[in-house]
Amino acid sequence: MTTATRQEHDLLGYRDVPADAYYGIQTLRAFENFTVSGVRLNQFSTFIRAFATVKKAAAIANNKVGVLNDTVKDAIAAACDDLIDNKYHDQFIVDMFQGGAGTSTNMNANEVIANRALEILGYEKGDYQHVHPNNDVNLSQSTNDAYPTAMNVALDDYCVRLLDKMAILHTSLKKKSVELADQLKMGRTHLQDAVPMTAGQEFNAFATMIKKEMDRIESTRALFHEINMGGTAIGTGLNAPAGYSEEVAKSLSELTGRPYYIAEDLIEATQDTSAYVALSGNLRLFAARLSKIAHDLRLQSSGPRAGLAQYRLPEMQPGSSIMPGKVNPVIPEVVNQACFHVMGIDHTIAMASENGQLQLNVFEPVIAFNLFTGMSMLANICEMFATRCIDGLMMNNEACSVEVFNNIGLVTALNPHLGYDASSFVARRAQETGGSVYDIVLEEKLMDKETLDDILSPANMVYPKVRALL
Known part of the structure; x- marks a missing residue:
């Protein structure tokens, strides 16, 4: 069966693109070049929505400074709205791991938006004389300002979701601290008996740990409100018209309800990835503390007869294919594993940041992939830990009382x-x-x-x- 195609051309020549595809020739080349992780852009809808929001803000700004007419601006904005509404995400086919500092991601967005805009205006896909991926959708931009700005918008969204899920875990731990407020147990140091405490005190300390990390992550969000739109290739602002930077920051703020502003030094901002390193460090801190809580609960629920057996965790599934009746602490175990992964991610991000040479860090794609992945995992395990472990945890009062006295x-x-x-x-x-x-x-x-x-x-x-x- 022959699939209908349309012919497109770029710097390297001509290629046949599927006729019904919203992406174009540059996306097709990137799809073929980068067969790395198997994880495609369309698995990160938050990032696609963020990119669409940035492109819409750019179109509005370009129109206000007089370099983009109303018809094309409206068509681009409508196409971006479709992406923001989670439509056409299947057209983002490029691997998250890619060379080119995110150029392939930017062009995937430019081509999908251009072809959807053409469709809205009644033209055929690929008829770029009416709406062009580079000349119109990417107008006054470079990958080097559009990509990190979209990252910032997406990371702000990921922070909001993570903080919401952390709040669920914090509330769960606080409730458990109240429930077990008067229940005595032995405290331990060096894994040896120390002095008595209440289980309520222990869970209140856990809740305090989570709240401190929530505060750190919340404070980091402000770093992502500084953007480098208008810096274009290296921060000098080549090809960006006067007033564009201020207008795009204003439009982006209005679209998102967040206070975006243009960096004071665009050359510094275009090569800088310190905000990503700061966030990653905070995620590592949170993962370390969350993993410690999971370790403590696994240890203190060991048994049921030959371990500490201070707590009884909810029974979630049979624990062995050979030992009948065995139930394992599977929720804390998977929390530990996710936390190990996030702590490893921090090392990758530090290396990617440190190795960004001269006026651009070309490794932002691996930073984006790891931050998006790590934050999603942490958000998921916070809610899971709360609802599938902490909420149903019970104390073994008899054993704890004997231990204490x-x-x-x-x-x-x-x-x-x-x-x-x-x-x-x-x-x-x-x-x-x-x-x-x-x-x-x-x-x-x-x-x-x-x-x-x-x-x-x-x-x-x-x-x-x-x-x-x-």
Whole structure:
């Protein structure tokens, strides 16, 4: 069966493009050249929508400064609106890994928008004399300002989604801290028994960790409001008309509801990727803390009979193909794996940023791919961790109570009253005999029962009184 085609030409010659395709010859060449990851642009709809928003803002700005007529501007804007409405995303066929600093992505967008605009105006696809991918859709632009600006818009969107999902996890942890506010358990340092605490305190600390990382990521968002539109190739503004930069920033702000502004130094901004490194570093911090929480819950839910067994996690699926009845902590395990991946992504992004030479960083595509992927994964696991693990987690109160009141670590609470040497004696006796700290203190007549009961009460151990200075 023969597929109908149309002929297009570029710098390198002529090629047949599928007649019904909205992309054109440059997209086709990139599709053939970059068979790297198998992950195509159309798998990142947020990025496509961001690109369309940037192209629409550029068309409006070009019209305002008098270099693009109303008819072509309106057609381009309508085509961009289609992309913003998630239409024609299947036409973005280029691999996310590509040479050319994102030129293939930019041209894929330019060609799809141009051909859709032509269709809106009643012309055939490829009839570029009426709406041209370069002359009209890419007017006053270069890949080197359009691509990073679209990245910034997309990353702002990814930040919003990630923060929403982090808020779900934060709320889940706070609720669990209230639910378990008075439930005693042993705290541990060096994996050894330390002093008592409540499970509520533990989960409140987890919630605090998440909130701190939310604040860091929120503060990073402001970095993406600085854009280099109008800098064109290297930041000198070649081919961009007077007033265009200010108009495109204004239009982009109006379209998105965000305060975009033009960088003070466009040459610096065109080669700079520090905002991406900063975001990646914050994602790494968040991944490290989230992974620590998952590790803690896996460890403390170990068992059910031969482990710590302080917590019982929701049973999500059978855990073994050979051991009947076994259930594994699969949700924390997958959280750990996703976090490992994000921490690895940070190294890739640092290398890509550091290796950007002279007036342009050509490695922005791998930075974009990794940030988009990492943020999506983190957003997904936040909600999953909350709804499939934290919300249904239960405490093993009986086991925890036995641990607390039979634990040698209780002697720490006696240290201010008995002194270090006497407390060490009690701890050693308890360890050697298997007796309880409580009983040994009374046997040795080191303290009367009323005073001992007050010192070792759960309230005083977990929320200790401040000793008055003499």
